[in-house]
Amino acid sequence: MAEGSDARAWEELIPDALGLIFRNLPLQEILTVIPRVCKSWSRVVLGPYCWQEIDIDEWSQHCKPEQLDKMLHMLIDRSCGSFRRLSVSGLHTESMFTLIADHAGSLQRLELPRSEMNDAIVKLVAPRLCNLTYLDVSYCSKIGACAIEANMSGQQENVAAPKLNERILSSLSKRSVDVHPWHDLETSKEAPLCSMW
């Protein structure tokens, strides 16, 4: 092994290793600094390895609605549908939710605090979130008990929504209480009647 030279080919580090390095960086740096370092780093930021986890929660609290739409499209696109976690706040159109649902094949962890998600959207979207094990809908004031209970009563055609709840509820037992977000819903007057919520 040649050890004489002090230089190492950082630009040639395998893309998934670079993706792991970059994903620890703030969003602004990943999108505006890293691509300018060199061409291979630019390619990594365009590709899926950087976007296995899409965390734009903080950014989305300060952006305009059309920016949120553009960013969501761009990053979901770059992930090639392989993102396993998505954290974003302030979603407010049905098209944004269906965009997520349309590409949720690998999605395990979905954090949508402060979104405009309502019961109708929940019923629409839930069947397609097949691999979800964690859902954060804190401060989503438009979701009520009926979205969950109506599905559980078996009166609706889609039965995937109750399965989603079962997966969420069963995954709760594996997690320590202080990390799950349902504490927020428990104190709200819109809190669903289900005791686990």
Next chain:
Amino acid sequence: MAKMIKLVSGDGAEFEVEEEVAFQSKIIKDIVADADDVIPLPTVSSKVLIQVIEYCRKHAAVNSFPLSPSSSAAAAASSSSSISYSKPVSDPALRAWDNEFVKLNNSSLFDIVIAANYLDIEELVDLVLETVADRIKGKQAQEIRRQFNIENDFTPEEEEALRRENSWAFQNN
């Protein structure tokens, strides 16, 4: 008497290590399962192998004898979740040791991460990549290039276009 495994670096140096230390590497664990106790590692230099063994020795000791029930419970909980999040090391003393361990120059970190990836020592790979990310954070592109000896292969026009490309997302700041 602990079972010993012999690791041979690319430049021919031999290192005898306890089995539990060597088994921090999943690759070595698999090879030894096939009843091979002498493991040649032609792509890893002795300098890097010494550092990797040091890391494995420390982590094998902690994994065998967790300092507190909560650290082993946390480790068990994190291993049962479907996504592994960064910072699996919950023991603060071990974390402090790790932070000292990675106070190396970038070339050494590069060599270690390549070796750790080859040997499939996941925690060491994560540790180094996290450390590198911390060294990149907050720096401009030119600084990053200088620090990591990366050549700028963009034309000035290309670089300017890239500078503008995603600026739309951050104009509110």
